Amino acid sequence: MRYLPLTNTDRQAMLAVIGAKSIDDLFVDVPAEAQLAGPIAGLPNHASEMAVERHFSDLARKNMAASHHPFFLGCGAYKHHVPASVDHIIQRGEFLTAYTPYQPEIAQGTLQMLFEFQTQVARLFGCDVANASMYDGSTACWEAIGMAGRITKRHKAILSSGLHPHYVSVARTMAKYTGDNLDTALPELSPTSDSARLLDAIDGETSCVVVQYPDILGRIEDLSAIAAKAHEHGALLIAVVTEPVALGAIKAPGEMGADIVVGEGQSLGVGLQFGGPYVGLFACKEKFVRQMPGRLCGETVDAEGKRGFVLTLSTREQHIRREKATSNICTNSGLCALAFSIHMTLLGEKGLRGLAQVNHALAVQAADRLTQIPGVELVNDSFFNEFTLRLPKEARPVVRALADKKVLGGVSLGRLYPKATELENGLVVAVTETSSAEDIETFATALQEILS
Amino acid sequence: MRYLPLTNTDRQAMLAVIGAKSIDDLFVDVPAEAQLAGPIAGLPNHASEMAVERHFSDLARKNMAASHHPFFLGCGAYKHHVPASVDHIIQRGEFLTAYTPYQPEIAQGTLQMLFEFQTQVARLFGCDVANASMYDGSTACWEAIGMAGRITKRHKAILSSGLHPHYVSVARTMAKYTGDNLDTALPELSPTSDSARLLDAIDGETSCVVVQYPDILGRIEDLSAIAAKAHEHGALLIAVVTEPVALGAIKAPGEMGADIVVGEGQSLGVGLQFGGPYVGLFACKEKFVRQMPGRLCGETVDAEGKRGFVLTLSTREQHIRREKATSNICTNSGLCALAFSIHMTLLGEKGLRGLAQVNHALAVQAADRLTQIPGVELVNDSFFNEFTLRLPKEARPVVRALADKKVLGGVSLGRLYPKATELENGLVVAVTETSSAEDIETFATALQEILS
């Protein structure tokens, strides 16, 4: 077997050193009745690399890959072009096959990269500090709600109706057990969100307000008023960013007063991956750093005075504090953080702003084109690279019909809010630099055919 | 532009240090009439990574890739499964982006690998020594003929009719200018080759006899008698191996008396690549080493007595000897040699013999199956993983008809010998571990349909 270096000669020699007659002697502590006599029955034996590769090729071909078709899905996961050098670098064994940097003397590569990543995320979000990544945006979001609870010692969180419904679900799952009280609502197909409701609801019991920016329908709204009202009542503003490329074009939440900004970093470096692994981004004001979950990398010096980096403030973490930890997170998303950071380094400010501009311009062109179709209306006044259309009929079967025409034409709100009939005509369309003018035209033509 | 680090600010600062007013000042030595005023007209300007990638994806899809279809082509290039770790390793920047190891203190990685490669090739071919690779099998073959001329100071080379016709063409091109005299013949569709002709032709003028093993039709013949006769007359035997996997099953040419063994190493690690880059293998008896072309890596010690490796015997090479060099070869096929060597290391003797066995078994099964088709006859008595069929009609249109049925069904002799009508019904079929029983059946069914 190709991954096992021991030969039978080795095995015999080693058993002799151990003083065991056979391998079974080493499993004596397993009660006989729990031991399997041989390989588990009914399962196949080992297979050649070629056979395994073929099996996966066959399965892979049963999926419609995004880059092979006109593609317009978003809602928390975006298709962007990832430069080839990103994947090349993350495949270097020194990054790919290293462990969490617990021995910093021989892990400066990962540590310096994390320090750079933290700085990039903090600057992108307009915050003071950031951590070394979370599992994904949705878990980062509930960690932020938990963190706000620890800081304010309050348990009422007000969630914008524009927050991704899966993020709401995750928060709800956790709240059931942590005793947090979540104030939520369904979105409406209107140009503005429910910020009036949020402003109204903030009171002395409120731990935090959670607003997605741009929101699930693609709308962009100023967070300043909510931040002001929240701070007035001793509550925190948590902003959630599912499309970090947007921040190359629009104000950072931190600039508008957000106390904690979390996000999904998948757009840069990581790819679609059918939903995972992704990379959760987490940033906040400096004063809250000791309540922040997740790993942190900090600068220090070595015994010779050279600059170096270490994991720090680990007294917050479970491997020291056990049941008093700020989070149960252990393994995070290091390699995806690396991919994000490389992609961001390749972009730089110039590339990030340019990329955002290309995304926005194509989205505007697509919105203009698609709303030429009779019966199709644009819900948004404002948007970045994603907007919501009101179709003249239920959107979910339309999306399936588009797929039959080899167009992956957005996310129906019926998929996200299966029980909300008032939303069922809504179609959320994302347009990135990977959508060509030809793709947009193909989409429009197909949509028009289906609707007529 | 993404590959150019200088900013305009940098450029201005540098021109100032140089004392030039503009970049044009640095091109003053180019006569004005030869200078282009701006970018060459009629050519496109720079393109984004995404756009370039799309262009190539579109072109790539216009080809029938071997692994997507039942595939049976050989004749000097063989499809084998290359383990994923091979490509992973050769993409490490330290191998991929290094130069020829002229500074051995910082090139031991490449040098030790070449030393291992040389040893592997020598053992595979049953020779004393091997060089660090040539361009490909065909150029290695003419270099061997040239080397035999230098050793024997004779100019008549006798080429077996079983030698790959493209190898013959290359040798003929070179012979035209070096004044060598080549004795060649066309093959016949018979179970044995023209070794009788070769034995007959060897005389005191002969510098070498060149025999392919297995030959272009897949036949395997003992080289001992030719070696004996050649040696008797002071001539050398050059054996050519286009399918190195065969040597996991059949005797090495060196074991049968060959003085020089050359080959194409593409089968291991390199892949099909539409013909290049490939890797020429070159091995010989120790006594001829100073007449061997190409680079050689040798063992030595450093100033502290540690084992190390260097390029050696470079006095044979053009950068020292200029017009007296043994060859004009400079850049060779280092990275392909690495790929070959990694693949061979993964195989080891056990894997190489096992792989050869699988190839042979499948080829036998395919030959048995295909000759069940009415009118299809097997030419060979002996073969390894490649054999020749005599079809009841011209093979070349049959191959095209098979391609229409999405089967890549071998190489017609009409493609290789376009003017030899006596060979036009010949079809050379290669069967490797990548051909499944199902592929063989698909091929047989399609062939039968076309022939009926």
Added chain:
Amino acid sequence: LEEALIFEIGTTDTTGVDLPEVGNVTSRLGGLERNRTIGMPGLSEPETVRHYTRLSRQNYAIDLGFFPLGSCTMKHNPRLNEKVARMAGFADVHPLQPVETVQGALAVINELAVWLIELTGMHGVAMTPKAGAHGELCGILAIKAALEARGDPRSVILVPESAHGTNPATAAFAGFSVENIPATSEGRVDLDALKARLGPDVAGVMITNPNTCGLFERDMKAISDAVHAAGGYVYCDGANFNAIVGRVRPGDLGIDAMHINLHKTFSTPHGGGGPGSGPVVMSKALSPYGPLPFTERHADGRYSLVEEETVGERHPHSFGRMTAFHGQMGMFTRALSYIMSHGADGLRQVAEDAVLNANYILRSLEGTMDAPFAHSGPCMHEALFSDSGLAEGFTTLDIAKGLIDEGYHPMTVYFPLVVHGAMLIEPTETESKATLDQFIGAMRSVVQRAKAGDPSLKSAPHHAPRRRLDETLAARKPMLVWHEPEEAVAAE
């Protein structure tokens, strides 16, 4: 040459990408244009590749050498798995595509789920948890949901002393109070103490088996029976499944839930700290409470997803969603590729070789180092030693740093807490005898130096990219992001 930070090399004017040209449009950004500088440095592609390549060479990794971190299972990561995970059909599909367009992706999830169930002898599996600790949370939430469903809100989770730190953290997060269970002198859970503590307030136990001392919990079945008899559930931390895969099925030991670290047992790469994946296999009792979404295979071979829309009919007791989408697809493909490559016979061999390698180290070093549980029988996949016998002032940390100079990544240190100055060595099955022999030699040499009080060991490592780093300084005044040097800021 030391590698500077990107903020010191790059400029906001440099970029390593070229973008397609698009026409100008009237902005519809709601008047929220970002006008202030972001301060994001860019590098050209050559500079980028060089920066990260150089950085990477400051890292130790399994590709470079032996990495015997106990409990972390640093085994070889097959390159086939990397290739498979990158196939466009898996890497380039969106989680919200119509299910008709992702049948192959759903098949991978389903096939892996079946393997995990068969290998563990359990009833169901939750695929979405994103890592081991997330899996623990999943298991504990399922237990909580099951208790609530029967109207029995128990509040205590029992955790042995030697548990992973995530175990109590998880239980506390879910609102349980955590109580410790002592270990016997053999290094195993004290069954009597456990039984004595069981009662109507105990929701369940979280137990690691093989445990963090590297031993198999002989009484596992008895523990499960006792907990079940007392109305509780048994959570097993499956981080050490590598030792028993193919030889023992946790389901046969009465376990109700166990997370499987795909990045340990099934070799998805650790990546310098993730991503991982922690599917949770569950007993028949707990399966109804597992999270959304999950895949279903139909008789005709089609796959569908159970999500919010159909959960009411298909899975009404689910405790809900743990993450936005379907879990770690990229880890699923890799793990399934690993599993298929080994097959039933190979996975059994994995466990046997892992245990053989660990016992070889235990017995080869027990004469040199104190092995507190060497008398407890064979170890499983890891061997535990203590700092007993070192010279005055010499510690486990010194051994670890000394090993760095010998070319090795140190073992896990100061864990488990039940042993003073613990050193936990896990070789895994993908190391050769020659590597183990070399390591054993190096270990003996370093330990002899620590016993002899060699002062140069106190300042090790000497041959690493950095000498010992000042962690206290880092924690006292945390510098978590880069700031312009003062003078540069002043000059602006």
Added chain:
Amino acid sequence: LEEALIFEIGTTDTTGVDLPEVGNVTSRLGGLERNRTIGMPGLSEPETVRHYTRLSRQNYAIDLGFFPLGSCTMKHNPRLNEKVARMAGFADVHPLQPVETVQGALAVINELAVWLIELTGMHGVAMTPKAGAHGELCGILAIKAALEARGDPRSVILVPESAHGTNPATAAFAGFSVENIPATSEGRVDLDALKARLGPDVAGVMITNPNTCGLFERDMKAISDAVHAAGGYVYCDGANFNAIVGRVRPGDLGIDAMHINLHKTFSTPHGGGGPGSGPVVMSKALSPYGPLPFTERHADGRYSLVEEETVGERHPHSFGRMTAFHGQMGMFTRALSYIMSHGADGLRQVAEDAVLNANYILRSLEGTMDAPFAHSGPCMHEALFSDSGLAEGFTTLDIAKGLIDEGYHPMTVYFPLVVHGAMLIEPTETESKATLDQFIGAMRSVVQRAKAGDPSLKSAPHHAPRRRLDETLAARKPMLVWHEPEEAVAAE
């Protein structure tokens, strides 16, 4: 840890592959079964990955740092090109597939051919030569064929002193006698001397432009005109095309044939010694004699191949085949990707930045080092220095080895031969100003040490994987393959 050889680690019983099972068959190997042991060691995959990963770290590479090897053009290798070359439609097609099934591959070859012709202003291009020296051979054979075709068997090729060593080797290989042409004190070809030597026996000249002193041959057009007037042909060594691409077209200078090192100007990776690729652009006079096979594009967009079958009608004067198949497809895809990425504007910028970087080095170092042709005007893409002024006993080699300790790959040394102790520095356009400034500082420091006679420089490198290696020993008693140590053999 030193990395042993595979022969010392592996065994003939170990393998890193698993094979499909096939039924037994009766062997048809003609009775030539290989019975004796081959002696081929195998390693498992984990051992293999580690062996080569460790080996790789003994190498210096462009990904790690500045690599200013004059004449070798060590520029950044874009990763997009690696991705493109690996697309199944290019990497996984057989050279003898029916042309209908490889239209995309033929399109790549044809598109690249068109770019090369346009960029050089020439008439045709031979794509099959496998590297620069092979390209030289192609050009020289075309000249020979053209002469033969007109029944004018001239026997002499003139080569300037500063030529690449491959130039005379190539001409000699093709049966020409080679005569040297001297250089002027400026470092350029002596036009008068050249003219004086021209005559009815001169087949042509092989000239490098920009030349190996880093200078543009101002008289190139005059040289061409003189050679043509005398009935000869002009071969240009295009290894230094990087300096002028997009700014000068060799066709406008009267050149008849020039090879282009795709691995230099168009950045296909050097790979530790190849593979390269050396297409040869040709004038209208030489194009009819170019080698087989080549691609043709038809009006309907289809591509076909001209090979032996159709050569009689399509290309009757071809001198024949130079290699078995169609040339270096893997390099064609990479080079075309590089060319399209830069475009006409970017390629011009390539030349300008390459020349700017070289002049920056020349002018920054001319105060520290002797620059024999600094007075000859701006250099092109590389800057040439000599060893004049070093302390007694200190040489160019010491400078080179000293640079290794500073973290750099040395420049090209002792080439060109026209300068004593030559040091030829080619920075390329993919290096940043910051990198150049650092290098200039390091170079000054090393040269100062060599001028001051610092003895530690004589034994440099001190910080490399190896100290200076004994090349004499290697050549005196060549050990080219590994042999079992004596005692092991004796014991068998």
